[in-house]
Amino acid sequence: MFYGRVSTEDHQDPVTSQARQRAQAGALVTGFGRIVGEYFGVGQSRVLPWVRRPEAAALLVAMADPDRGFDAIVVGEYERAFYGSQFALMAPLFEHYGVQFWLPEVGGRVDFSAEGHEQMMIGLGIQSKREITRTRIRVLTSMAAQAREQGRYLGGRPPYGYRLVDAGPHPNRAHAAWGRRTLRLEPDPGTAPIVRWMFAQRLAGHSLARIARALNDMQVPCPSAADPVRNAHRSGAGWAVTTVGPIVGNPRYTGRQVWNRQPTEHELIDPGNTGLGHRQVQRWGLPDGWVISTKPAHPALVSEEDFIAVQGMRAARVTAHPDRRYLLAALLGCGVCGRRLESCWANGREAYRCRHGHTTATGPAPARARNLYVRQDRILPHLQALYLLLSGPDPVDWSAVPPADMEVIEHLRNRKITLIYDPVSRTLRTATPRKVSVILDRAHWPGRSRAIREIPDVWKGGTLRPPERPHRPRADAWVASRHVRICPAVYKLRVRGGHARYVHALRGVHHSRSPWSGGLSGGGAEHSRCSPHPTYDDRWCRATGADRGGRVVQAHARTLPASR
Incomplete structure (x- = not known):
């Protein structure tokens, strides 16, 4: 079986090159056999391994067939088949399938076990690689000189304008x-x-x-x-x-x-399998590498x-507020369009927003969704509860002490976990195989009856059982709990009359306490609905709110075991 290859980069004629290579291969096997077929690749560089050359890959498939109609592979030149250490990677495969390999540089069949042939293959591989390296260096240095000294246009799309x-004619007379x-x-x-x-x-x-x-x-x-x-x-x-x-x-x-603003680089396709070779990538270079x-x-x-x-004028703008810290930058995603949220300053606080692809460079589309905004201080109190749900056992052990906020943020960054914010349900969920979510804000929900209806779709995997007789809440103030370290799941307080109501962020558990004595109010029937939540023992939760008259009150409540 004849294998050949031609690269059109040097303006070679594929028909002439194929005929020449096959003639050399035919002369090599004369008297020993005949060529029964051929695999000839056009436009493929020798740098590519065999599995990435279409014709060579097809030859490997045919070689693995037990009913193949050939017992040897012959090439016209070493450089047409191998580059660098490619022969050392392919020789065990030829030997495994019992296929001989014939090469003009050896004068016939390559002996895979002969030390002299092995050394010759190593030398030919180095020479083949050196030829490519020298050609690349010559071309790059010549193009740099032509751009610098002659100002010659070296190809590519012309700039806008x-x-x-x-x-005129090409300066090279042959060209x-x-x-x-x-x-x-x-x-x-x-x-x-x-x-x-x-x-x-x-x-x-x-x-x-x-x-x-x-x-x-x-x-x-x-x-x-x-x-x-x-x-x-x-x-x-x-x-x-x-x-x-x-x-x-x-x-x-x-x-x-200007030349070389976007140079071509070579990077490994798979660092774990170097035999796959490199791929060409173009990246914007630094100005010190430009040729002007x-x-x-x-x-x-x-x-x-x-x-x-x-x-x-493109210099970085000095901010007037160096104390602004966007702790969750690059960690939040939009639940509407899927884009990553960008940092912004909203109402005097750190926040994140998504404009759903809209920029100030274009006018607003009539059907475009409203901008999404979420403040940073609304997310931070829920990170610890989210961490327990994400990394803890199932069911969650709420008695475990979660790490600090910065440790949770570092945990998310190291594992490249994105938090998706849904503005409709006001939930924050993780983009991980194990779907967990927490509710950020229930202050904008119009009524508790609506909240109860939406609970099953919002609290994934929760064990909430809604009360039999839901009632509408009065126009009372809901405020975020200042307590984070002791009980990260309890985050809301509603002050009504002389009582404070704590709401669990994950399971919807209601703790009704007296803000002045810390005791139970509402009797055992009210507290019986808290049974799914193992509360914290002998710890205190603190929150600040306002009563119906607008007077600011501060409530202290000691959380009690669920069995009480």
């Missing part, structure tokens, strides 16, 4: 004989004025979002809409902050050629002085 025009010509950048009459206007607006102090919104309001086509042929992978929906930012930060608008031409290479759309002034 420019178009490509012919710049010129093939008909290749060079290109250069020229201002586009339709989009160049837009770029100049964007820089002028930025110099006037306008934000990127304001510039983007103005462009959308004027119905100016965004770059992907203006050039859909080269931007088929983009939607072309409109301007965004991420569109305006790269334009005002591109030094090519000063007339100088020493002289202007095309007409400028903005002066260098103005460009530098615009970059200075």
Whole structure:
């Protein structure tokens, strides 16, 4: 079975290369056998392992078939089949299936157990890898010199505001004989004025979002809409902050050629299986790695002085409130659209919001959902109860002492756990296989009867049994409990008359206490509904609220065992 490969990167002719390689392979096996089939790959680099080359992978499948119609594999050149240490990985597989391997550099069949053949394969692998490395270094250094000294356009999509025009025949006579010509950048009459206007607006102090919104309001086509042929992978929906930012930060608008802003890197596909090789990724490089031409290479759309002034406006803004701490940043998700909540300052406190994809760069859509807001101080008191539900046994041991808030936050970050906030039910749930949730705020519920109806859908896995005769609460004030460490599950207090009512955040348990004596009120019938909750022994809960007259009162209640 013949195997060959050709890479089109060097402008090779696949038909000619295939014929040459097969002729070399046929001459090698003459007198020993004949070639009964072939697997020839086009456009595949030798750097790729066999399992990632389509034709080589198909050959491996055929080799594993017990009824295969061949007993050996022959190649025309070592470099067409292997790179680096690939032969050392494939040789045990050939030997396992009883398939011989014939190579011109050896002069025939490779002996997998011969030390001389093994050393030759190692040397050929190093030579094959060295050839690729040297070629890559030569190409990169040549392109850097062409961009720096000649200001040559080296390919890629032209920046928004420019178009490509012919710049004459290729300077290499061989390439010129093939008909290749060079290109250069020229201002586009339709989009160049837009770029100049964007820089002028930025110099006037306008934000990127304001510039983007103005462009959308004027119905100016965004770059992907203006050039859909080269931007088929983009939607072309409109301007965004991420569109305006790269334009005002591109030094090519000063007339100088810039190369290597987004270099190609190689990273392992699977660190646990290095045999799969590397994949190419492109990442934005730092300015110290850019190659900038020493002289202007095309007409400028903005002066260098103005460009530098615009970059200075991108400096980080110094906040006037260094004491603001967003402890839950990057930990909260939106229960409406699934996006991650962003930090914000709301009503003088740390908060988090989701605008459901809306930005100030575009006008609000009529059908867009209302912005979601949740304050940080409404979430922190429930982290300990959430931790007990998430990491504790089932049923939860409420007598266990949970860690501090910062330890819970660190626990969530280390395990990459996201907390999803649902604004409808006002619950906070975990995006984990074990679904747990807690209720953040019941203050906005219109009545207890509605709360009881929604309890089964809100409290997952709870053991609540609603009272037989629900009653509507009066217009009393509900306030968050100041007590967190002792009893994180008890978090609400309603003051009515002379009594304080504590509500359990997870199971809906009601503790009715006298705020002045700490004793039971309502009798045993009222407290019998608290049986699902093992309360804390000899501990005190404290909360502050207001009675119906608006007078501030402070209630102290000692939690009692459920058996009492």
